[in-house]
Structure formats: structure tokens, C-alpha cells
Amino acid sequence: MLIGAIMCVSNVYVGLKIGWSLGVSITSCILAWVVFTSMTRLFKLSEFTILENNAMQSAASAAGAMTSAGIVNAIPALWMLNPGAVPPQNILIVWVVLISFLGVFLAVPAKRR
Numbered sequence: 009m010l011i012g013a014i015m016c017v018s019n020v021y022v023g024l025k026i027g028w029s030l031g032v033s034i035t036s037c038i039l040a041w042v043v044f045t046s047m048t049r050l051f052k053l054s055e056f057t058i059l060e061n062n063a064m065q066s067a068a069s070a071a072g073a074m075t076s077a078g079i080v081n082a083i084p085a086l087w088m089l090n091p092g093a094v095p096p097q098n099i100l101i102v103w104v105v106l107i108s109f110l111g112v113f114l115a116v117p118a119k120r121r
Contacts, residue, residue, distance in 0.1 A: 012072060016074055033069035036069045041061055044064070
């Protein structure tokens with residue numbers, strides 16, 4: 009969750025600076041491997057498997073990509089063009105929740121194919 013939070017904040021920062029949201033899956037994969045390797049060496053744990061690293065990377069990249077529902081690029085651009093046209097905050101929260109659920113529920117049929 010911590011790696012996902014870092015990826016989310018970095019994606020928001022970069023997205024608001026340059027107007028593009030980034031794919032954070034490679035970065036979160038590398039950070040997950042570094043965290044697991046460090047934990048293994050510091051706490052004398054058994055080696056983590058690639059499946060555990062994949063699970064951590066998937067959760068972190070999903071959290072980092074959460075900002076690509078228009079919050080980083082489309083909504084700020086709309087606000088810059090016409091400040092009165094931005095919907096209220098509660099509508100934006102509902103929008104992000106609906107887009108997130110849509111992504112989760114469409115991932116299952118897409119995975120089967």
C-alpha cells in the first residue's frame with residue numbers, strides 16, 4: 009500500500025506538471041523487488057517468490073494508475089479553460105469511484121480472454 013501511495017502521489021504531481029499521467033507498473037515492479045530484497049536481507053527471511061512480487065507490483069500499479077480517471081489531466085484542463093464548468097467535488101468523487109469499479113469489474117472478463 010505504501011508503494012501504491014507513493015506511485016499515486018508521484019503520478020498526480022507529474023500529471024499536473026506536464027499534463028500526462030504515467031504508467032507506473034515498471035517503477036512499482038522495481039520498487040517492490042527492492043523492498044522485498046531489503047526485507048529479506050534485514051530480517052533474515054526466506055526468499056520471496058515472483059508471485060509475491062507480482063501481487064505487490066499489481067496492487068502498487070493499480071493504486072498509481074488510479075489518478076488517470078480524468079483527475080490529473082482532463083478535469084484540470086477543463087478548469088483552466090472554463091473555471092465555472094468543473095463539477096462539484098462530490099460529483100468528482102462519485103465519478104472516480106464509478107470509473108474504479110468499472111475498471112475492476114471489466115478486468116475479470118478481459119483476463120479470461
